[in-house]
Each structure stands twice: as C-alpha cells, then as structure tokens.
Amino acid sequence: MCTSLTYTNGAGHHFFARTMDFPTTTPWRPVFLPRDYQWTTALGVTRTTRYALLGGGRPAADRPAYLMADGVNEAGITCAELYLPGAVTYADDPVADKINLTPQDFINWVLGEHNSLTAVKRDLAQVRLINRRWGNDRYVYPFHWLLSDRQGHTLVIEPTSLDLHAVANPSEVLTNTPVLATHEQNLNDFLGVSADHFTTATIAAAKTYLTEHPDLPTSTVPTRRFPHAYSAD
Secondary structure, eight states, X not given: OOOEEEEEOTTSOEEEEEOOOOOOOSOOEEEEEOTTOEEEOTTSOEEEOSSOEEEEEEEOSSSSOEEEEEEEETTSOXXXXXXXXXXXXXXXXXXXXXXXXXXXXXXXXXXXXXXSHHHHHHHGGGEEEBOOOOTTOSSOOOEEEEEEXXXXXXXXXXXXXXXXXXXXXXXXXXXXXXXXXXXXXXXXXXXXXXXXXXXXXXXXXXXXXXXXXXXXXXXXXXXXHHHHHHHHO
C-alpha cells in the first residue's frame, strides 16, 4: 500500500514524497550511490552510473548492487516504485539488443543514467523489463513508477505492455492498482466532473470540494487514497 505525490510550494520549490505502507523484514536504509558507481543487474550485467543518486534502498545479498525503492539524483530527477498488482506485463526472457532489466533494477537505470525526463522518455524504447526475481526475493514484484524533475513536471511509467511508455501525470499523485487513467476517471467521478481525464475542471472542482468538505475521505483502498492525496496536495 503506497501513495506518492509531488508538490510545488508558493516559493517555487519542488517536493517529492511517498509512503511505503508495506510490511517488510528487509534492511531498507538511506543509500547514496556516487557517479561512476558500478552495479550489477539481477540478470548479471554490469552498468555504471553517470549521475549520483540518493534514496531508500537495500543491498543485494548475491552481488554488488542496491535495490532502490525511490530516490533523487544530482540533476533533480526523482523516481519511486509503487505496487501495481494484476496490471503489469513483463517479458519471460531477455531480448537481444535491449537493455534488459528486472523491475527492481529500473530505478537505478532511471536515476543513475539520466539528467532529464526527456532523456528517460527517449531511452525507454531500449528497455525490456524481464520477469525475474531480484537476488533472493521470493517474488517478481509488479510495479509502476512516478517520476518528476526540478521544474515539477511529473510522469508515470506503467508496464502494461512489453513496450514501455511514459505519460504525463498532471494530478501529480500515484497510488496502486488500477492504472493512472482509471484513477483520473475515478477522481473526476468523485468530484462530479464530466470528463474521463484530468482537466482544468478537475482542479476547479477539487478547490470547491475542499471549501465545502474540509474533512477529506480516508481509506486504505488505492482508489480512495488517490482523491485524498490529490485533494490534500
């Protein structure tokens, strides 16, 4: 159960936050990876960071690598993984001439090798996510990712097909299943907006809702956490 959002305050400072309400016995801790840090993917390929990054991670037991659940790099790019069960598509085997990564390797690639969201979008076509466990993890985890930059632009990457694509996320919020488009539709339904995507009418309706309903709805369900986080933001 995770919720993530981005926020720009009145002074123009950009913030990125997330929760990880997920029981775990793994050793999550703050992790700093410098430039030119060599790490090994779960598929045994060595990659080298171009940009330093800092975030929440845990070490691999079987090779020199850290699994990063979220982080920010020196260029101001942020990325967080959130659970997306029942909606992801991963390749069964590595593909020739692709950058083959497990889902848990993805944030290292995003933050360690890119200095802009444009660069991430450009390189996505080279990536294939592979249905393999990371180290001694028991499962292959279903993820989608929320990304942002220092200007406050926000993207979501959802692996609902083998070919990866990034879509703009003007709501600046992400939770868990369903996919972003369904969350946007549900948000409009919640606010009484006749649209199937996020619009300026969504923004206006949210402001009106907060005026009339200062107590926001609370729930552990992703489809309720999404409008709560957006309205609070």
